[in-house]
Amino acid sequence: MKTYLLSLMSVVLLFSCSKKTDSKTEIKNEPSPVNLQTKKEPLKTNIFLFATVGEDRLDETRNLAILTNYLNTHISDKSISFEPYVVEDVDTLKAELKSGKIHFYLDSPFTIYKVSNEIPLSVIARRWKKGVAEYHSLIFSLKDSGINSLEDLKGKKVGFENEFSTSSHLLPKSYILQQGLTIIHANRVNVKTTADVIGSVFTGDDENTVLWVQRKLISAGAMNNLAYDKLISDKSNFQIIAKTKDVPRHLIAVTDQVDKKIIKEMQKILFSMENSPEGKDVLLKFEKTKRFDLLKNEVEVRAKILAQLKILEK
Template structure:
């Protein structure tokens, strides 16, 4: 973004005076944080995200919104915007009403949003260098636990109820292993001898700390978060199970969007890793590596299957 600033200037001679006159109008304008806009292209492309940290997310998403807008001129689009919502229900409402055009998330919340808004999956996003990911369920080695069955009568921490890797994948995996999963409101609540009590910590880092501090007996986090635990701490942990893999992230577009516009959005995203500018924008966009045509509808369908298993828990 072009920014212009004029500090105090010593006016010496007529040439300097003329320069001062020519630039006076520009200097009076306040500095803008908005991207340059082609006044003839007033259409807007809006990228959405679910977050409790709006300022941080908007900063990360704005370059992508600007990049899309800069390449959608044939559709009258010249402005890129970012809108955030506090939860998936609110995001679904924004998509359904046309206030958001594109949404990125892991398969489970993407499925929920799709069900509520009729948004459609079009691509897979490689986030943080990962095309797919899975969940690791772990405990401290000194607990003596070596399998999921050892967690009977114990407590496990999940992330939050809309997390793919932090809830749905490990929950179904443990249910399919024959464990009686029972929700607890806090880590202090007692657990019956035939139960595995689960609590939500709301964050992967909380999960890790709760296990280390013995607040819970085990936790479930995505494989990348587990590998990012410092080696010294990780060596004191035992992996009890690994879940199936699913797409790291899914790209959804709102229902009713012009099919030609959708196809152009797909091509822009698919080609971003082919240019230095595109790669720079993706790096800012939470270290995205690329987009591809992985059959994301299959991931959404799988999430529907898993949702049927956990919705009443």
């Protein structure tokens, strides 16, 4: 009996020691805490939203990311990140600029200066979009339409692209108003226009503007000179009845919340892109941009466009 009890106690003691050993081994095998951040890039503590306005937000975001990715690669402070951000309309843009959510804004000059009337913005760069620094608007008609001047448009209709387009609405419309003529917007092409005013309609895009002129749904159309040359290959049936002055093709503006050191380095990166194979490749992919540079006569440009915007508001 004693022998049996001793054997039983030995088994219990052995089992107990085995559990303790396993427990110690289990503790030793637990991974010790590791600072994983040391193996990663620095956290992005300064995220700047680089915004524009566009109907196709996915496509516009992908396009804008071409530029922001390049900026992120070349900015010296790796805690800074430029992120593409696209809003559907100008009202949303203004609200998010006011709230401080958006920091950089890329757009055509009329829209940028219109927004700058409400939110403090500084223009820091000009973009040579599709290879040009400046462009102008043309108002055109069919040669056999009897519309040979802006005066001839009284009682007729002119087609603009959309409400916020610089070259296909705001610029040509302000030019027409500067000539002492009156424009009344019509919701549809079949709405009658009185004999003393010019009616206007939105076509949706420049291609439609050309098509509507050809089909005589409208008597004249307006768009920039680049679009006119591209969309109308055979100009034998068309004539230009008015031409505006040149304005910058595209601008980058910044809010007053961004540190000047960041702005200066960003300008340096943008302005030097055309000097490297990598930069040239990115510019080409970014809607065939030729370069970024400084708008030297920015004060004068701003004053002229703001004056035109006042005419539009009357």
